[in-house]
Amino acid sequence: MRLLPAADRMPAPWKNGGGTTWEIAAQPPGAGLDAFDWRLSIAQVATDGPFSVFPGVDRVLTVIAGAGLRLTIEGLGEGQGEVVLDEASKPLPFPGDAAASATLDGGPIRDLNLMVRRGAWRGSVRRIDGAATITAEARVSVLVALAPARAGDQVMAAEDALILDPHATLTVDGRLLLIGIDPA
Incomplete structure (x- = not known):
């Protein structure tokens, strides 16, 4: 990460x-x-x-x-x-x-x-509110905190972003966006 x-x-x-x-x-x-x-x-x-x-x-x-x-x-x-x-x-x-x-x-x-x-890439954005377990399924997976949040052991300030390791699974807690970017 x-x-x-x-x-x-x-x-x-x-x-x-x-x-x-x-x-x-x-x-x-x-x-x-x-x-x-x-x-x-x-x-x-x-x-x-x-x-x-x-x-x-x-x-x-x-x-x-x-x-x-x-x-x-x-x-x-x-x-x-x-x-x-x-x-x-x-x-x-x-x-x-x-x-x-x-x-x-x-x-x-x-x-x-x-x-x-x-035609080259496709993207998605998903809201997360509260505690959840997520998996980085996209070629590029990014978490963005909308308020102070936690992703695994990482504490995030508002608007901090975290580029996730491919296929990583982690527990998150807070108001976040999970962004996925894949080849088309």
């Missing part, structure tokens, strides 16, 4: 300049916003506005703090264009090349964003 402390992350502007993001991990390491195979990050959404467009990328968006947002996504089909997301919502997969914009429901939010290159 490898701990990636939240305190070590550097802020960077969104691709469209409309907000701030903190990269947790990417493949290849240090890849730019147009050159990654996959990317896991946390973003601060402080104002209403458009999301960055990522052609050829699939996204999974998970609200991790704040009152929530209304996400309007073009091209999802009738009745599926607007989605309301908050801290209890299931992670939302959607195409990164679809035009999307957010309206905040009560102030700034933070979200976790998993992006994978379509």
Whole structure:
């Protein structure tokens, strides 16, 4: 296991300049916003506005703090264009090349964003609340703490990430996200 402390992350502007993001991990390491195979990050959404467009990328968006947002996504089909997301919502997969914009429901939010290159990788995000036993089944498995938590013997601060060893099984306790990234 490898701990990636939240305190070590550097802020960077969104691709469209409309907000701030903190990269947790990417493949290849240090890849730019147009050159990654996959990317896991946390973003601060402080104002209403458009999301960055990522052609050829699939996204999974998970609200991790704040009152929530209304996400309007073009091209999802009738009745599926607007989605309301908050801290209890299931992670939302959607195409990164679809035009999307957010309206905040009560102030700034933070979200976790998993992006994978379509056709090469696939990703999933699962919420964990409380004690559970998990197994790292994906090629890359990452735990992200949403509040102070424990993973095995590792104590995690809020927004710390832990890259798990392949096939590792461990007991976790807290509010966490389990991210899985596999070849397509």
